[in-house]
Amino acid sequence: MPIATTIAELARHVGQTVTLSGWLYNSRSSGKLLFLVVRDGTGLCQCVLEKTAVSPEAFEAARRLGQESALRVTGAVRADERSVGGHELAVSEVEVVQSAAGYPITPKAHGIDFLMKNRHLWFRSQRQWAILRVRHTIVDGIRRYFNDHGFILIDTPIFAPAAGEGAQTLFAVDYFGEPVYLAQTGQLYVEAAMMAHRKVYCFGPTFRAEKSKTRRHLTEFWMVEPEIAYADLDDVCALAEDFVYELVQRVLRERRMELELLGRDLARLEAIQKPFHRITYSQAADILRSGQTRTTFEADLERAKARVEELKRLIAEKEAERGAAGIKEWKADKLAQEILDAREELADQEEAVRNIPTHMELAANFEWGGDLGGSDETIIARLHDRPVFVTHYPRGCKAFYMKRNADDPRVVNNLDLLAPEGYGEIIGGSQREDDLDALLERIKEDGMNPADYEWYLDLRRYGTVPHGGFGLGVERTVAWICGLKHIRETIPFARMMGRIYP
RNA sequence: UCCCCGCUAGCUCAAUCGGUAGAGCACCCGGCUGUUAACCGGGUUGUUGUAGGUUCGAGUCCUACGCGGGGAGCCA
Numbered sequence: 001m002p003i004a005t006t007i008a009e010l011a012r013h014v015g016q017t018v019t020l021s022g023w024l025y026n027s028r029s030s031g032k033l034l035f036l037v038v039r040d041g042t043g044l045c046q047c048v049l050e051k052t053a054v055s056p057e058a059f060e061a062a063r064r065l066g067q068e069s070a071l072r073v074t075g076a077v078r079a080d081e082r083s084v085g086g087h088e089l090a091v092s093e094v095e096v097v098q099s100a101a102g103y104p105i106t107p108k109a110h111g112i113d114f115l116m117k118n119r120h121l122w123f124r125s126q127r128q129w130a131i132l133r134v135r136h137t138i139v140d141g142i143r144r145y146f147n148d149h150g151f152i153l154i155d156t157p158i159f160a161p162a163a164g165e166g167a168q169t170l171f172a173v174d175y176f177g178e179p180v181y182l183a184q185t186g187q188l189y190v191e192a193a194m195m196a197h198r199k200v201y202c203f204g205p206t207f208r209a210e211k212s213k214t215r216r217h218l219t220e221f222w223m224v225e226p227e228i229a230y231a232d233l234d235d236v237c238a239l240a241e242d243f244v245y246e247l248v249q250r251v252l253r254e255r256r257m258e259l260e261l262l263g264r265d266l267a268r269l270e271a272i273q274k275p276f277h278r279i280t281y282s283q284a285a286d287i288l289r290s291g292q293t294r295t296t297f298e299a300d301l302e303r304a305k306a307r308v309e310e311l312k313r314l315i316a317e318k319e320a321e322r323g324a325a326g327i328k329e330w331k332a333d334k335l336a337q338e339i340l341d342a343r344e345e346l347a348d349q350e351e352a353v354r355n356i357p358t359h360m361e362l363a364a365n366f367e368w369g370g371d372l373g374g375s376d377e378t379i380i381a382r383l384h385d386r387p388v389f390v391t392h393y394p395r396g397c398k399a400f401y402m403k404r405n406a407d408d409p410r411v412v413n414n415l416d417l418l419a420p421e422g423y424g425e426i427i428g429g430s431q432r433e434d435d436l437d438a439l440l441e442r443i444k445e446d447g448m449n450p451a452d453y454e455w456y457l458d459l460r461r462y463g464t465v466p467h468g469g470f471g472l473g474v475e476r477t478v479a480w481i482c483g484l485k486h487i488r489e490t491i492p493f494a495r496m497m498g499r500i501y502p
Numbered sequence: 503u504c505c506c507c508g509c510u511a512g513c514u515c516a517a518u519c520g521g522u523a524g525a526g527c528a529c530c531c532g533g534c535u536g537u538u539a540a541c542c543g544g545g546u547u548g549u550u551g552u553a554g555g556u557u558c559g560a561g562u563c564c565u566a567c568g569c570g571g572g573g574a575g576c577c578a
Contacts, residue, residue, distance in 0.1 A: 031534035107539040473578030
């Protein structure tokens with residue numbers, strides 16, 4: 001009897017006859033030899049079928065199987081360097097569970113619109129498979145971290161009442177005739193629970209109606225928000241630092257294979273060590289206006305310009321080569337793909353050439369009091385090899401609940417954590433304003449109605465203490481750890497402006 | 503809301519100055535005993551996003567709209 005097993009377990013079965021159950025990822029035929037690349041959810045395995053090993057009918061049936069056909073394959077396991085995963089199966093039997101034809105996602109190149117429309121199938125492709133496995137480990141790592149550190153999980157509501165300002169970035173829902181909104185944070189609720197349990201967190205989906213079409217935005221994304229009592233800004237930073245560090249360590253430990261498959265530069269992740277860098281907003285402003293920033297941007301611009309010229313030359317050369325007489329078809333095909341890749345990079349580089357002067361100007365003319373823009377964050381992060389905390393923002397550009405700084409009333413005790421390599425803000429948080437009068441003042445200042453916040457104000461009336469917390473965006477964290485260009489691949493079914501299918 | 507780019511076969515893309523719409527892949531037929539997006543030979547595939555306009559003639563030029571991509575603002 002063959003042993004039923006999975007591809008991940010093959011190393012334990014070398015020399016034995018096993019049965020794999022999975023789907024046909026790709027197949028290549030060589031006359032009397034057939035290579036079936038099978039995936040089973042745990043990995044890929046090349047199954048080699050020799051014509052003489054089975055009946056002519058069985059060989060013919062296997063040869064005609066379409067991509068993603070469901071099948072069971074039985075054969076002897078052997079180690080082979082030439083095979084994906086290092087093991088292969090010398091097939092003695094193929095059982096077709098379902099014969100599939102016309103699978104849309106071929107092993108060739110596809111555009112992003114097509115792939116997103118076929119997201120339900122795209123999961124099966126190697127890169128997507130690896131990304132969602134890393135996401136799983138990050139999500140599990142988040143839960144594990146807080147559960148192991150004495151935090152109590154508090155599920156906060158998704159329907160939120162109309163709350164003063166900011167309603168334009170919220171999704172309105174009809175709630176028995178009343179307009180309510182999909183929550184964009186659980187923070188206020190988690191503060192209430194923190195007063196009961198000391199250390200709490202909420203973890204769930206959150207919704208933003210921002211009309212942002214960028215590689216960093218989703219309209220529905222997951223956020224974890226811890227909140228701790230008897231804590232000041234330093235305590236919140238220390239928590240965020242240890243938490244992010246542990247997440248990275250966990251992924252490096254458990255998902256090395258997936259990161260390698262994604263082509264992630266592991267050295268960049270291994271460089272994530274404590275302590276993270278810490279600068280204040282005012283120091284960030286000085287950095288932005290400094291010669292170092294100017295020089296960095298100028299170097300970037302020169303590099304981008306040089307790359308544009310290089311790519312143009314490269315494309316012209318390849319096009320000439322492709323058009324040359326007597327060229328082999330496979331060679332022309334390869335060149336065509338290289339030209340497409342080069343053009344894509346060219347578009348990116350040309351965009352950089354257009355944008356950098358604007359970014360330079362924004363940085364050079366940065367005025368104390370404004371919020372840091374995307375390009376500003378990028379330059380700050382680029383000058384550091386570890387995540388960097390930016391603290392003490394002007395209170396004018398931050399939310400009403402953030403604690404005013406005792407020494408400098410112009411700023412609040414908040415923190416943003418910028419991921420390295422230009423991945424931007426993955427954490428935003430603060431010490432909270434625990435003084436009733438100060439909080440009331442800020443609510444009025446923002447033109448909101450204190451009556452809407454009565455329950456929240458109660459938290460300051462009855463046993464208020466210094467406390468704080470932060471929110472970490474799961475998808476941005478996954479994008480950073482996986483080294484992905486776009487956030488849409490970090491969540492199973494991305495919800496973005498103008499995209500709701502499937 | 504604003505700025506830039508794109509839309510041609512099921513998929514990825516060509517199409518010179520405005521002059522008969524074409525490759526590769528997928529699919530079908532045949533060949534090949536170590537392939538790695540296999541390869542080689544043959545075959546099938548079109549309302550060029552939509553609506554107007556200019557022109558003897560529009561995939562190509564103009565206008566509007568739609569959809570998608572990237573960015574600004576805003577944000578995790």
